[in-house]
Amino acid sequence: MTSLDEExxxxxxxxxxxxxxxxPESRNALSQAVVARLSEVFTEAAEDNEVWAIVVTGAxxxxFCAGGDLKELNRIAQEGGRFPVPMTGTERNLFELVLEIGKPVIASLNGPAVAGGFELALACDIRLAAEHASIGMPEAxxxxxxxxxxxxxxxxxxxSVALTMLYLGDLMPPDEALRWGLVNAVHPAERLAEETELFVRRLVANAPLALRRYKEMATKGWELSVPAALRLNVGPNPYLSEDREEGVRAFLEKRPPQWTGK
Known part of the structure; x- marks a missing residue:
């Protein structure tokens, strides 16, 4: 296992x-090498038909993640190197990549999600937080x-809430984040991994083509008008799938469905 595979x-x-x-020794900060590796594994998971959902967490x-590795960024600046600017360069932006993955992505926030770490969590569909997992953007x-x-x-x-978070750069406690819907649930730290597993197992018990359809439609129809979004046809078509036939049969026969993703 290489050093990067270990990180x-x-x-x-x-x-x-x-x-x-x-x-963990650097609060799971995002070095440039780690960002590149994350892009690789998220892409691999997105393209693997045997993967129906993705969970991301920190050690x-x-x-969960303290954001960009400031020591590395400072070194790059001191050495006159190319400072990584979002949406520029040869590599695709990690957060945009995660946002557009056509499968459910769950962030299990085992601790504070700050700066780029919070942005990584924002790119996910669902955020489950430990009781000490504050969130925020101290970028200002x-x-x-x-x-x-x-x-x-x-x-x-x-x-106004978004701009207050951005303008002041203060961290938001998880109970307030829950109130605003920025996290979906808050759990005791010792139960977070178990609760995350329970959640994702409930999720992948459902039809994978339907899950992918929901993700694609919800993401790509986000800013469209209602008439335009209703006519948006993205993602797999579950209506004509073998899984739809199986789901109906299983319901009528009162048994668990056996999904194939077809």
Whole structure:
């Protein structure tokens, strides 16, 4: 196993891809190499038909992800290297990639999700948080731009709430994040992994083509008018699938369905 493979753990078990940021000593910060590796494993999970859902979390309990590796960014600046600017360069933006994956993506926030770590969580569909997992964008305190969050946050919460978070850069406690819908549930830290597993197992018990259809339609129809979105036809068509036939039969026969993803 290479050093980078140790910093980003990737495993597929029973229809679920598990991605773990494994840099607890640096609060799972996003170095440039880690960002590149995350893009690779998220893409692999997205393209694997045997994967029906994705879970991303961090190692330890100090942080889900503290955002960009500031020591590395400072070194790049000091050495006169190319500073990584969002949406530029040869590589696709990680957060945009995660947002557009056509499968459910769950963030299991084992600790604070801050700056780029919060943006990674925002790119996911579902966020389950430990009781100590505060969230926020302290970018204004660092002279940074919060490119992804400035677009996503005002779409997820009232504009005044989003701008307060961005302007002040304060961290939001998980109970307040739950109130605004920025996290879906808050659990005791010692139960988070178990609760995440229960959630994702309930999810992949459902028809995979339907899940993919929901993700594609909800994402690509987000800013369309209702008439235009209703006519949007993206993702697999579950209506004419073998799984639809199986789902109806299983319901009538009072047995669990056996999905094939076809």
């Amino acid at each position: 980003v753990l990737f495993d597929v078990r029973d229809r679920v891809a598990y991605i773990t940021l494994n840099r 330890g309990d100090r942080a 305190k660092r002279g940074m731009g919060a490119n992804f969050a400035t677009v996503l946050l005002p779409r997820l919460v009232p504009r």
